[in-house]
Amino acid sequence: MSKCCLSLLMLIIPLMVLGSTGLHVILSPSLTLDNIPSVTSNYEPDLEDLNRYMRVPAIFSGGLEITFGNSRLYVNMDLRQEFSDYLMGDWFSNLPLSTTSFLPAVDMNFPRLGYFERRDANSLISLGRRKLSLGSSTYSFVLSNTLPYFDHLWIELNGKAKSGEYLYNFFVISSDRTVGGGPKTLLGHRFGYMNDNLKLTFGEENLVYGVYPDLQDLGPFLIYHHTYQSNSNVTATLAAEIKLSDVIAYGEFTLDDFRLSTESPNSNPTAFGWFAGFSWKISDGLPYSGLRFTESENEIRDRTLLNSGGLRLRIEHYHATTYLYNRGTSIGKFTYQYRFNVLHLDSWPVITGFFGFPYGPDSTLSLVGIEYESQNMLVKVALELLREGSFTIDSPYSPPFDQDWYGPKKPINRSLILSLASFFTCCPDTALFADGKVIFADNIDFWINVGFIKRFSLF
Numbered sequence: 275m276s277k278c279c280l281s282l283l284m285l286i287i288p289l290m291v292l293g294s295t296g297l298h299v300i301l302s303p304s305l306t307l308d309n310i311p312s313v314t315s316n317y318e319p320d321l322e323d324l325n326r327y328m329r330v331p332a333i334f335s336g337g338l339e340i341t342f343g344n345s346r347l348y349v350n351m352d353l354r355q356e357f358s359d360y361l362m363g364d365w366f367s368n369l370p371l372s373t374t375s376f377l378p379a380v381d382m383n384f385p386r387l388g389y390f391e392r393r394d395a396n397s398l399i400s401l402g403r404r405k406l407s408l409g410s411s412t413y414s415f416v417l418s419n420t421l422p423y424f425d426h427l428w429i430e431l432n433g434k435a436k437s438g439e440y441l442y443n444f445f446v447i448s449s450d451r452t453v454g455g456g457p458k459t460l461l462g463h464r465f466g467y468m469n470d471n472l473k474l475t476f477g478e479e480n481l482v483y484g485v486y487p488d489l490q491d492l493g494p495f496l497i498y499h500h501t502y503q504s505n506s507n508v509t510a511t512l513a514a515e516i517k518l519s520d521v522i523a524y525g526e527f528t529l530d531d532f533r534l535s536t537e538s539p540n541s542n543p544t545a546f547g548w549f550a551g552f553s554w555k556i557s558d559g560l561p562y563s564g565l566r567f568t569e570s571e572n573e574i575r576d577r578t579l580l581n582s583g584g585l586r587l588r589i590e591h592y593h594a595t596t597y598l599y600n601r602g603t604s605i606g607k608f609t610y611q612y613r614f615n616v617l618h619l620d621s622w623p624v625i626t627g628f629f630g631f632p633y634g635p636d637s638t639l640s641l642v643g644i645e646y647e648s649q650n651m652l653v654k655v656a657l658e659l660l661r662e663g664s665f666t667i668d669s670p671y672s673p674p675f676d677q678d679w680y681g682p683k684k685p686i687n688r689s690l691i692l693s694l695a696s697f698f699t700c701c702p703d704t705a706l707f708a709d710g711k712v713i714f715a716d717n718i719d720f721w722i723n724v725g726f727i728k729r730f731s732l733f
Contacts, residue, residue, distance in 0.1 A: 296339045297732040300568060302331035304368045304707075304725025309718075313361045315618050321632070324612065324625045327360055328422050329709055330723055331567055333368045337387075349388035350568055354381040358616035368725070373618070382615055386423050387572055398430040398574075405573035406445070409513060410580040411590055412641060412656070413631050415528035415547040415598075416462065416479055416511055417445075419573055420632040421610060425449075428574055438469030443477070443576055444494050446487075453613050453624050454605035456484040460629055463494055464511075464576075473515040473579055479528075479629075481507040483605040507606050515579045522579050525550040528630070530598050530608075540673035545597040547631055551590030551641075559584035562652040564699030565727045567707075588643035588656075596663065596681035598635040599628060600671045607667055626667075636663035636681040650699040658691040689715035694722075703729045 310326070313319075332352035340347040355370045356379035363373045372379035389402025406426060407419035417424075424447045431442040443464040451457045464477030480498040482491050484505045490496065491503070498508045513526040530545035561582035565571075599608035611626045628634055643656040663682025676683070691713050698706045710722030 299730045300335045301728045304723045308721035312364050321627050344394045345392045347390050356381045358618040400428040407575045410524045410578040415630040421627045441466035453611045458483045471517040475513045477511045479509045517579050520555045523552040543597045543675040543679045547594045549592040554587045556585040560649040562647045565705040586645045590641040592639040594635050594637050596636045596665045602671050636665040653696040656693050660689045662687045
């Protein structure tokens with residue numbers, strides 16, 4: 275037995291004795307209908323390909339959960355169709371079929387979910403790999419749940435005050451150092467106040483690139499901007515939520531750069547992102563208690579004024595200015611990259627997403643959504659109008675900068691996106707699902723997945 279396996283057993287066996295342990299298996303067969311054409315072997319996948327791939331559940335997954343006191347250890351391994359075979363084939367199901375062999379082709383880029391957490395009334399600590407997100411809105415300019423996972427350390431603390439409570443949040447996220455040519459770490463801290471009708475937070479985000487963070491970066495109570503460090507890209511965020519009867523209004527402003535009138539025209543241009551929206555609770559209801567996709571079930575989202583359950587209308591508007599998230603060096607951009615081991619495409623393809631707003635800089639988005647949630651049903655329908663300018667995260671970022679930094683820059687590409695996510699509980703360990711998207715742009719692209727989720731607890 276290897277030293278690694280022996281060390282793992284020495285860690286797990288005491289936890290199994292001291293706490294409750296469960297092994298589980300999840301079956302999620304699904305059928306797919308789409309008009310997305312298959313690709314050739316020289317194709318370079320993009321973020322939309324990854325999102326579509328991850329919205330198809332793994333047909334089989336298994337995991338281990340160990341609970342002891344307020345602590346929990348969880349790991350999940352999925353049997354998913356190989357990524358390049360998924361893109362190159364015209365599949366009707368999520369069976370791990372191969373385009374070149376009668377043998378199954380299984381994706382080897384797992385695990386995508388595994389963490390340790392400790393949670394009580396005043397704190398939450400999470401270490402591992404899972405989805406992270408912030409706020410009551412669909413997206414955030416800091417952290418959004420659209421990417422498959424973040425490798426992270428997450429700390430939440432709260433303390434009572436006379437009229438509410440004070441909040442503190444600290445997180446560290448590391449990305450793949452083999453992609454950008456060096457380490458890349460996002461650190462963030464947020465201070466806030468919350469009561470039954472109001473939540474206010476102020477925070478900073480510090481992207482440390484090319485070097486590993488030191489104590490000036492990791493200090494939880496520093497002002498990142500005032501450390502004036504090289505290899506560091508700092509943003510600041512102000513967010514608020516206000517409850518007015520059945521309506522919760524919310525907004526966020528994230529400042530990347532602000533050029534003063536006294537600064538050189540070669541200085542970094544003004545760049546920020548903002549959104550405003552509200553959620554109207556039309557009727558009350560119980561939160562959904564059935565099965566969902568495993569990645570969503572294990573997501574962390576900070577505490578908000580939003581309460582689950584019932585029928586809800588959501589309206590939001592987002593604006594990302596032209597130079598948001600950008601830097602002159604690739605590793606210094608606010609991007610998160612995934613590298614894949616695949617069978618058929620060019621070796622080790624890399625897909626780049628954003629920590630926060632998924633559509634990136636030089637874009638605006640208007641969203642209208644309807645959500646219904648009861649104990650046995652969860653349905654979300656969203657219609658998004660996206661306007662993307664001609665400047666992207668890969669466009670040259672060097673002087674002279676365009677004076678029109680607000681954007682989006684012409685020519686503007688417009689698309690209308692209709693999405694659906696729904697789950698229906700049959701019994702405590704079984705659920706049906708329907709999930710899909712229609713994109714109206716130069717062409718009309720659509721996909722829809724239907725299937726069921728069945729969970730078995732082994733012991």
